[in-house]
Amino acid sequence: MPDDRMTPHSIWILVCEDDDDPGDRVAAGLREAGFIVDLTRNLAEARPSCGARRYDCLIVDRGLPDDDGLDLIRRQRDSGHRTPALVITARDSPRDRTEGYASGADDYLAKPFSLSELAARVRALCGRRPRSPVPVLTVGDLVVDRLRRRVQRNGVLLTMTSPEFCALELLAARAGTMVSRTENAEYCSATPSAASVADVIHRLDRKLGEPQLIRPTGPGYLLPI
Incomplete structure (x- = not known):
């Protein structure tokens, strides 16, 4: 049976999550699902990574030690980048979700969540736009x-x-x-x-x-x- 997972050669993800356990589990789960993952712990690490590399998807927590993770998405949108962005957070009120989407997030996933659902959402987000891998x-x-x-x-x-x-x-x-x-x-x-x-x-x-x-x-x- 063919493997329907997207290969790591085509999907590159930046994860910004400061908690060691959730961050490590998310990164490991996405790698197991066939993605290449760069794991950062705060916005100070994530911002230069976004500047140096063209990611296929951003996964951002809101409760980061140096600011709300939505700031990374806002800056990307203000710079004209349309990279799909998914927010993972315990802040799940209607107001929080509205703020997330208003900041440019494409999807919003409340903690706790299953890694299989996260991987499925990433595939859906990345499938919405054509990818042009550098040959x-x-x-x-x-x-x-x-x-x-x-x-x-x-x-x-x-x-x-x-x-x-x-x-x-x-x-x-x-x-x-x-x-x-x-x-x-x-x-x-x-x-x-x-x-x-x-x-x-x-x-x-x-x-x-x-x-x-x-x-x-x-x-x-x-x-x-």
Whole structure:
């Protein structure tokens, strides 16, 4: 039976939720459903992320430590961005919902909620507008052609295995942001464990040559912009 989940290659989500348990569970549940997720804890983290990356959907809590999460949606709308936005919150009165929609939210989901319902709502929101995935990712002298599955560095075509291409594609798509080994393993079905990601990155390093392109950073790796 075909898998009807949207793949992580097509749907990128920003989650802004300050509570560790709900935020981690939401991010893990959405990744399990096939999405790529960036998890932020406050507006100070979320705003630059929105400026640096084009997301397919925003999921925002209202009770953030540095302001109401609706402010992020308002700023997006004021800037002309129509990225679908879903509010998750315990504030569920008619007045709260009205304020959310007036601020530009497309959907409003009260806590507690099931992760399956959240994933279904994200699919519905993202399905309302056409998506234009970037077919070629360019980071410095590195070119990753997602359609042809080809990699060039400094004009030289490099041979990649499927796990190597997948890992490099994710790093290039999120250039300038640390990608954890766990995120890489979840993104690449051909890379079954976080531990094996280190081996894949090691092989990538050798193939990409000098100067070294991929930087180990904490629990993951970074491809500098």
